[in-house]
Amino acid sequence: MLKNITKFLSRRRSWSIPYVVFMAIFVVTPLVLIMIYSFQAKDGGFSMENFERFINQPEAANTFIYSIGIALITTLLCLLLGYPAAYILSRLKPSNASLVVMLFILPMWINVLVRTLATVALFDFLRLPLGEGALIFGMVYNFLPFMIYPIYNVLQKMDVSLIEAAEDLGATPRQVFTRVVFPLSVPGIVSGIMMVFMPTISTFAIAELLTMNNIKLFGTTIQENINNGMWHYGAALSLIMLVIIGITSLFTDSESEDGANEGGLL
Amino acid sequence: MMKRTISLAYLVLLLVMLYAPIVIIAVFSFTESKVLGNWTGFSTELYTSLFTGGVNNSLIDAIKNTFIIALIAASVSTLLGTVAAIGINDLRYGKRRVVNFVNNIPILNPDIITGISLFLLFISLGITQGYTTVVLAHITFCTPYVVLSVMPRLTQMNPNIYEAALDLGATPLQAIRRVIIPEIRPGMISGFILAFTLSIDDFAVTIFTNGTNGLETLSTYIYADARKGGLTPELRALSTIILVVVLVLLIVVNYRARRQTRRAEQMQEQLKLKKNSRR
Numbered sequence: 082m083l084k085n086i087t088k089f090l091s092r093r094r095s096w097s098i099p100y101v102v103f104m105a106i107f108v109v110t111p112l113v114l115i116m117i118y119s120f121q122a123k124d125g126g127f128s129m130e131n132f133e134r135f136i137n138q139p140e141a142a143n144t145f146i147y148s149i150g151i152a153l154i155t156t157l158l159c160l161l162l163g164y165p166a167a168y169i170l171s172r173l174k175p176s177n178a179s180l181v182v183m184l185f186i187l188p189m190w191i192n193v194l195v196r197t198l199a200t201v202a203l204f205d206f207l208r209l210p211l212g213e214g215a216l217i218f219g220m221v222y223n224f225l226p227f228m229i230y231p232i233y234n235v236l237q238k239m240d241v242s243l244i245e246a247a248e249d250l251g252a253t254p255r256q257v258f259t260r261v262v263f264p265l266s267v268p269g270i271v272s273g274i275m276m277v278f279m280p281t282i283s284t285f286a287i288a289e290l291l292t293m294n295n296i297k298l299f300g301t302t303i304q305e306n307i308n309n310g311m312w313h314y315g316a317a318l319s320l321i322m323l324v325i326i327g328i329t330s331l332f333t334d335s336e337s338e339d340g341a342n343e344g345g346l347l
Numbered sequence: 348m349m350k351r352t353i354s355l356a357y358l359v360l361l362l363v364m365l366y367a368p369i370v371i372i373a374v375f376s377f378t379e380s381k382v383l384g385n386w387t388g389f390s391t392e393l394y395t396s397l398f399t400g401g402v403n404n405s406l407i408d409a410i411k412n413t414f415i416i417a418l419i420a421a422s423v424s425t426l427l428g429t430v431a432a433i434g435i436n437d438l439r440y441g442k443r444r445v446v447n448f449v450n451n452i453p454i455l456n457p458d459i460i461t462g463i464s465l466f467l468l469f470i471s472l473g474i475t476q477g478y479t480t481v482v483l484a485h486i487t488f489c490t491p492y493v494v495l496s497v498m499p500r501l502t503q504m505n506p507n508i509y510e511a512a513l514d515l516g517a518t519p520l521q522a523i524r525r526v527i528i529p530e531i532r533p534g535m536i537s538g539f540i541l542a543f544t545l546s547i548d549d550f551a552v553t554i555f556t557n558g559t560n561g562l563e564t565l566s567t568y569i570y571a572d573a574r575k576g577g578l579t580p581e582l583r584a585l586s587t588i589i590l591v592v593v594l595v596l597l598i599v600v601n602y603r604a605r606r607q608t609r610r611a612e613q614m615q616e617q618l619k620l621k622k623n624s625r626r
Contacts, residue, residue: 090519090520091518091519091520092437092519093433093434093436093437093519093523094434094437094438095434096430096431096433096434096437097430097431097433097434097435097437097438097446098434099427099430099431100427100428100430100431100434100435100446100490100494101431101446103427103486103487103490104446104449104450106468107465107468107483107484107486107487108449108452108453108487109449110468111461111464111465111467111468112452112464114464114467114468114471115460115463115464115467118467162361165357166357166358166361169354169355169357169358170358172354176605179601179604180601181358181362183597183601184362185361185362185365187590187593187594187597188365188366188369190544190548190589190590190593191369191586191589191590192547192548192550192565192566192569192586192589193548193550193566194550194566194569194570194573195372195569195582195586196368196369198383198569198573199368199369199371199372199383200368202368202371202372202375202383203367203368203371205383206371222364222365222368225361225365226365279455279457280457280458282457283457283458283459283460283551285459285551286550286551286570289574290573300457300459303459303463304459304554307463307466307555312467312470315463316463316467319459319460319463319464322457322459322460323456323460326455326456326457326460330455
């Protein structure tokens with residue numbers, strides 16, 4: 082018996098078992114529960130009423146569309162602001178670049194909510210009104226580093242000889258960028274878009290604080306329902322969000338396999 | 348030259364935008380005023396009251412909870428994730444793909460979904476939410492990152508070293524302890540640090556799993572505070588301290604990394620010189 086146990090333990094593949102069991106309980110089961118809850122009526126029977134309610138209630142559906150819009154704008158702004166920054170960073174001397182990259186990442190070590198409240202303070206300080214503008218500024222402010230880092234990573238690892246070859250073959254600087262640099266940086270862009278779009282679509286507290294609770298995002302709607310004991314409806318809304326995220330990641334998965342791996346922050 | 352100036356100016360502009368709010372917090376941590384943005388003269392009162400417990404105890408409790416939870420969650424995640432990574436690396440291709448796929452779920456899932464799904468799990472099992480559930484939830488979203496930071500070390504490792512250890516008479520457990528663990532230690536350390544910071548910074552998962560018994564971490568404390576209409580002034584001092592500590596740590600790490608690369612370069616040059624002189 083004891084011998085069998087030692088034998089079992091000494092096979093390395095059996096070392097994955099505790100984590101597989103853990104994930105089955107804490108990752109897979111909870112997701113299945115979201116699905117079960119969202120197709121249940123309050124009495125526990127199968128029902129589509131939660132989804133019908135979502136479609137028939139203009140408020141939740143509108144919030145949903147509005148949130149996607151805000152997330153898209155934020156992602157676009159992060160890309161427009163972040164790409165040039167990543168490009169410039171990748172042209173710096175490596176030792177200087179690592180210092181500046183560090184400066185870009187540093188603010189993320191401060192609690193998101195504190196940073197958001199600081200943004201609120203900044204808007205107060207400059208006498209700017211809180212609202213949609215503050216919301217978008219705050220989102221861009223919070224998620225810009227997530228766009229810069231993966232793009233920088235890809236650009237920095239790019240083989241310089243490719244650029245030199247293009248130059249030798251007579252490409253203008255613009256052609257070098259559009260034909261060589263940009264296409265090669267697409268994996269970084271894709272993983273940057275994922276890293277910005279996914280969290281922006283699901284934020285809730287940030288929006289509350291930046292708009293004095295005047296603008297509601299989809300995340301806030303979900304949270305309110307869960308807090309008010311409407312678990313089934315909240316689960317259905319979560320499932321809808323999961324579907325959107327599933328679609329986004331399918332959309333980007335094929336291209337970003339390497340990019341996503343390189344996009345990690347450590 | 349012109350282009351270079353414009354590029355640098357752009358970077359500086361972005362950094363100013365990123366740091367403006369933080370600078371405001373840091374500056375106003377040196378004044379006593381309740382409202383951020385209202386300068387009432389220089390004072391270190393906020394720092395003193397943060398350390399002498401002049402603040403309501405709930406903030407101190409929240410800070411303690413945050414660190415204890417992060418420490419437990421990061422330690423357990425590192426252990427669980429390292430053991431798992433060693434196991435997963437040895438699985439056959441098909442199974443390994445499935446396990447890796449599930450491992451990626453908590454990373455790709457938005458926090459709010461992870462939070463709600465775990466909330467539903469605890470509700471369904473009838474578990475009262477509190478310390479334990481928060482720790483379990485944090486382990487759930489931290490471990491995948493540990494697995495991801497240990498895994499590359501394992502795949503890059505020469506598999507023959509392990510086999511050689513076995514051939515030389517080591518038991519499998521000895522071989523893992525003496526051969527594999529030293530190889531993957533850097534991955535374990537960065538995994539631990541990552542898990543620790545993720546846990547400290549978490550808000551969305553905690554708020555759904557902390558129950559109704561008044562368990563607060565720093566994040567949920569700040570959230571509740573902000574909803575009541577303002578940041579506890581001492582939090583400005585705390586944020587400033589955290590910022591300075593992190594800044595110093597990063598500079599030290601960066602400096603050491605630079606010194607190491609420089610040393611490596613020097614060694615390479617010396618080697619080159621030796622080779623050349625031999626010719």
